[in-house]
Amino acid sequence: MGIPLVRVDAVPPEASCIIDDEMQADSPSSHPDLRAVPVPTYVYWGGSNLYVNLTSRCSAACTFCLRSFTWEVFGYDLHLFREQEPEAAQVIAAMEVELDTRSPREVVFTGLGEPTLRLGALLEVLTWASSRRLRTRLDTNGHGQLLNPGHRVAEQLAQAGLAAVSVSLNAPDAATYDALCRPKIQGAFDAVVQFIQDAHRCGLEVTVTAVDVPGLDLTALMELAAGLDAALRIRRLVTAPTEPAEAGPS
Numbered sequence: 429m430g431i432p433l434v435r436v437d438a439v440p441p442e443a444s445c446i447i448d449d450e451m452q453a454d455s456p457s458s459h460p461d462l463r464a465v466p467v468p469t470y471v472y473w474g475g476s477n478l479y480v481n482l483t484s485r486c487s488a489a490c491t492f493c494l495r496s497f498t499w500e501v502f503g504y505d506l507h508l509f510r511e512q513e514p515e516a517a518q519v520i521a522a523m524e525v526e527l528d529t530r531s532p533r534e535v536v537f538t539g540l541g542e543p544t545l546r547l548g549a550l551l552e553v554l555t556w557a558s559s560r561r562l563r564t565r566l567d568t569n570g571h572g573q574l575l576n577p578g579h580r581v582a583e584q585l586a587q588a589g590l591a592a593v594s595v596s597l598n599a600p601d602a603a604t605y606d607a608l609c610r611p612k613i614q615g616a617f618d619a620v621v622q623f624i625q626d627a628h629r630c631g632l633e634v635t636v637t638a639v640d641v642p643g644l645d646l647t648a649l650m651e652l653a654a655g656l657d658a659a660l661r662i663r664r665l666v667t668a669p670t671e672p673a674e675a676g677p678s
């Protein structure tokens with residue numbers, strides 16, 4: 429098994445779910461000016477990766493989340509109203525257009541929401557991407573099994589061809605996790621740890637991430653990551669709306 433690594437990344441802030449209290453994105457029909465509703469972004473390029481945006485809903489409300497001040501990532505507006513969440517066929521059609529122009533290093537399921545809230549579409553697109561021999565990665569908050577209790581989520585992701593998973597661990601213990609990530613479901617920290625273990629068991633490449641918030645016990649976090657046999661990547665905290673966003677969350 430690999431040696432856990434710590435890397436401080438200049439990239440990606442995490443998103444914020446402060447405006448999404450019920451895990452629901454609002455509706456365009458309630459929007460004050462329908463002409464202002466942007467065309468939804470289902471796939472977008474960031475460097476050499478092709479990113480997939482399935483939902484703006486999330487099961488957490490992280491204190492450091494990017495969404496508190498922007499929905500823009502790599503110059504794309506990622507906000508999706510609930511009614512705008514794409515079916516797998518829409519994502520695949522959008523990907524086919526992009527793949528005609530260039531080949532991605534990785535296809536990454538991320539966006540400013542939790543992709544496993546759309547497990548069915550996620551698995552369908554993954555299966556298609558696998559048939560195209562595309563390398564895939566899922567960026568997730570690790571709540572997938574709690575959110576989809578009738579499924580064996582890590583196993584299904586692996587069977588659909590997922591290569592790698594990046595899990596937002598963010599804290600070395602449940603109390604710190606709850607304070608930082610404000611999960612909307614009970615038992616979230618234990619579920620994240622279990623998901624990491626499940627992902628390993630299913631043969632996925634696992635990286636865990638944490639945002640470098642002041643006071644975070646990085647030593648304890650490194651020890652936890654090492655105990656989970658996962659590489660640890662520290663993400664830079666972005667607080668100022670003047671800083672441009674470069675990548676997706678989760």
Ligand code: SF4
Binds near residue numbers: 442
């Ligand atoms: S899990 Fe990701 S998208 Fe959800 S609140 Fe946290 S940072 Fe934002």
